[in-house]
Every structure is written in C-alpha cells, then in structure tokens.
Amino acid sequence: MINSSSGLDTIAKLLLKENNYLITSHMNPDGDSVGSALALWIALNSLGKKAVLTTIDPVPFKYRFLPHWEEVKEWQEVETGDYGLIIVLDSSDLRRIEPLMDLAKIQRVINIDHHVTNEKFGQYNYIDAGAGSVGEIIYELLKQMKLAITKEIAMCLYTAINTDTGSFRYANTSSRTHRIAADLVESGVNPAEMTRHIYENATREGTLLIKEALSTLEFDCGNQIAHITVTLEMMKCTGAREEDTEGLVNYTRNIQGVEIGILFKEICEGKIRVGFRSHRVDVSQLAEIYGGGGHPRAAGCQVEKTLPEARQEVLNSARKFLEECKNPVNG
Ligand SMILES: [Mn+2]
Secondary structure, eight states, X not given: OTTOBOOHHHHHHHHHHOOEEEEEXXXXXXXXXXXXXXXXXXXXXXXXXXXXXXXXXXXOGGGTTSTTGGGOBOGGGSOOSOOSEEEEESOSSGGGGGGGHHHHHTSOEEEEEOOTTOOOOSSEEEEOTTSSSHHHHHHHHHHHTTOOOOHHHHHHHHHHHHHHTTTTTSTTOOHHHHHHHHHHHHTTXXXXXXXHHHHSOOOHHHHHXXXXXXXXXXXXXXXXXXXXXXXXHHHHHHTOOGGGGTTTTHHHHTSTTOSEEEEEEEEETTEEEEEEEESSSOHHHXXXXXXXXXXXXXXXXXXXXXXXXXXXXXXXXXXXXXXXXXXXXXX
C-alpha cells in the first residue's frame, strides 16, 4: 500500500472504523492547516473517537476565535505513544511536520493534501491538486462519512477555504470552492464576521512590520521580479510575531508587470525562508531547486546561506527560470 493513492471513500471507511487518531498539519500553521485540522477533530470527536490534535507550532492569534482552538497542542505536548492512525494535512512532505517525523515514519499515516509537489509519504494518500484548500477536501470527506456540517465545523472549513484562496481571489478558486462556501454559509457561517476576525484585526506591531518590509522593496529583471526582505532586526524592533509575516509576499506579486514576487525572511543567522508568488509561471518548480515545494502560484523553500548570499543566489535562479519559461527548451 505504500506510496499508492487511495479514494476518499477508502479514507472515510477507515476513519469510521478506527478509534485512536493523531491529527497534524504543517508547522507555521496557516488558515487552511488550522481550519481543516480543527474541522476534522470536531467531526471525529462528535463520533466519540479519541483524537489528539496538533499544528506543531502555536495557533496564530487571528485564528483563536475558532471553536475548540484551545484543544490544539504544540508538538512538545504530543505523547509519542501508539496511534491507530496519524492524519497529516496540508503537508507536501514529512519535513513539514519535522518534529513528528520519526513518529510518523513508524505508524500508519493518512496523507491528505492539495500540493502538486506532494511526496505521497503515507500508507494512504489522497492528493487533490485541483482543490483550492485542504478545507474543500475535508468538506467532501465529511460528506462521504455522512456527517452533518455543524456551524462549528462550517466556521473552521470556511476559514480554511477563504484563507487559502486569498478570499476567493486566486487561480485555485473554482465553482466547487464557491459551492462548498455557499453550503457553509447555509450551515450558519457569517462571512463578514469571519473576515473581520481574519483580515480586519491587525496589530500595531504587525502593521509596523509591513512598513519596514515595504521599505526594502526592490525590482529585478526589467521589473518582472519584485522582492522584499524581513530581517531578524526588523522582527525585534517592531515586536512583530512570526504570523505577522503571513501574506507579506503578496505585496510583491500584486504590482503591475511583476511575474515573480519573492519574500526573503531571515529565520536565524544563516537560514533564510524564501516565499514565491506568481501569476503565470509555476514557482513550485523554482522552490524545488532548493528542496522546497508548494503550489504553481505560491511556493516556498529554505536556503542555508547568509541573507545577501541567499538573495543573490535565488534571484539568479529566478531570472534564469523566467527566461526559460519564456523560451522553453524542447528536448
Ligand atoms: Mn493549503
């Protein structure tokens, strides 16, 4: 069964049969990973099943209005005992759940994801790169399990779907996305209230970080590449939190004429996280050069270099990549 693909019906049957679960999603959780993991936890819990939930790192403050967010554990709190099944969500490879990687390697894993670069590391893999978010998949999974979409579940799934599609703006937004969202609204979700929590709740520190980051904006490759940088120093002097960097990279892509937008984020001395956004070119291929991955229009990787070195090297690759996209070499 290793590395094979499973149908949603197989996974639904399995979830209804087993009793003891560990649900996890990638570190530095975003709205999709928190929302879909919580929705699944609420559903399994309502069936009386034992389920432990972790998003590895803490739940970002802006998602702390979601029902039962307090149930989410950090990875240090997770017992390394025996779980019937480990469910890994929204993670293209096991490095995305690094602290639990060893645990996941020795137990049965269900891998549910929508990243085109997914490595199918589970015994059961359900990868739907056409889904705008894992939230859409979890919605379909719960329907397959014949479970009611309660208001609590709907709030979590709506958050997952709304955030991963950039509020229904990105290329991954489909008629299916809107149909599911409409059903969630009918289940009791108030869209204005949800988006107020997620988008209209900025902190002073986070806004000061936007100001600092935008002051580093530079253009490259005839204005087709735009990039910004967040240094450790900026994080320190603004008092911004890690989660305040989410979405910063979008400023670069939103500029007229820009094909690739890049954010360089210094995680620690000598380790740089790079985020890519695009309109047309597949930046997941660019991220893969550095062992990263993601979606065609949103991807990322880590480079173990100093900030100036990482910037120079990645910009070189981006320039070359853009050139190749324009003049494809046909073997
Ligand atoms: Mn996602």
